[in-house]
Amino acid sequence: MHGLWQEIAGLVLPAECAGCGLPRSVLCDRCRAELCGRQPERVWPQPRPAGLPPVHAAARYGGAVRAVLLAHKERGRLGLAEPLGAALAGAAAMAGARGRAGGVRGRGGPLLLVPVPSARRAVAGRGHDAGRRIALAAARALRAGGLPARVVPGLRLRRAVADQSGLGAQQRRANVTGAMGVAAGVERLWRPGRPVVLVDDLMTTGASLVEAARALRACGGDVAGAAVVAAVPRLAGFHRRETGTDRERPAFLRETARKHLNGGTWR
């Protein structure tokens, strides 16, 4: 009910830009460009944890990007899921192109996006599962851009974990190591040449992504990479250009931009 009310309130109440406070705009052009307008970057935490798949980030955490992620997750501005999903879609397309014969549009069926699960108590407290909502929006954006994609909520937390925010690097690792497992029957989705892309809103130390990749690999999942909306610049290295996958992205995102970014669906 909480979530439904937030959704209804978001439709009828006048909004201000979640990034900068500009009135009468869910997300202004400038903040949307900061979130979705960059070429996704290959990123890695420093230090780089063992077992981390290649990660692509749509944006750098800070300023408007931070404000938008927090407004969506903590304050229930659910209309922001679409632009956040569009940002994640670009990073997921690049992550999915890796290790896939024929690139991201190659054979093997739809791109499988597996969200990193959030602490159940945090989800209950917020009234919605922000990560899963953004993943679903990303899959919609990918499909609108002509790329078949689906969300597979195949990861489960096997024990209670603390919310990662506020924990240091070692605490984060201890908090999540061995904590994730897969949903029953998820391995039936695995096919040769159909890699999985982990998706999350934010990468800080990479601990959650490492644990999620471990759990999927343990049941035979082919984890091609991970995609996040944003990475924390203070904690991460960035590499903008990537041979091979870069060539795919502009055509894909031009299409997404035409259908989504300029379509007025969330203005």
Ligand SMILES: [Zn+2]
């Ligand atoms: Zn703004």
